[in-house]
Amino acid sequence: MSTIDIHPGYLELRPFAFYDAEGRIHGTGIQGWKASEENCPKGQSVLFVDADRMLDYVDLTGEPTVKKRPSFDGAFNPPSVPVETESVLAGLPACSIRFTGPETGSHAHEGGDLVVGFTSPGVYTITCEPFPYLPATFTLTVTA
Incomplete structure (x- = not known):
């Protein structure tokens, strides 16, 4: 019987968020962190956090951080x-x-x-x- 070496990053599940240069989140989910890095779409980055694609954004003013999208309260x-x-x-x-x-x-x-x-x-x-x-x-x- 043979053994197959699998990188531990494929087995260690983490929530992720793919985001663009403006901080808009384009995809979220949970998978092995190595797979998230490999599958990150071109022109986007990955952040290993739990996020909601519609309600959150990535604040890029310092270290990338997920924040809730505020309401625009104008009238x-x-x-x-x-x-x-x-x-x-x-x-x-x-x-x-x-x-x-x-x-x-x-x-x-x-x-x-x-x-x-x-x-x-x-x-x-x-x-x-x-x-x-x-x-x-x-x-x-x-x-x-």
């Missing part, structure tokens, strides 16, 4: 405006904006104050994911 000011009048969502990080309502579309936001105005009255739902914040949804009422 449109004012929350209701007449047509062709602007409302401001202050301090929104760069992200893709989607809006639905009487007018529908999307917009690449470069970060900073988001200033919007619509030409059709109605209730608009604005959604975004201003990473590392959680996805957010806002409502803006536009009156005639």
Whole structure:
């Protein structure tokens, strides 16, 4: 009978998180740490911690650390405006904006104050994911 040498890193199970250069977590699980290192996607790094892909991110300001994604607590000011009048969502990080309502579309936001105005009255739902914040949804009422 022959014996097979298996690296202990394949047998020692650890939770892992694959993350990118922004700290966004792309995959999680539990497997041998050696397998996690070998299977880490190109352009990503691995951190041996328990993490939730949707609710956590990797803070890269020092030693990589998993943290909970905070909520973005902004609100449109004012929350209701007449047509062709602007409302401001202050301090929104760069992200893709989607809006639905009487007018529908999307917009690449470069970060900073988001200033919007619509030409059709109605209730608009604005959604975004201003990473590392959680996805957010806002409502803006536009009156005639």
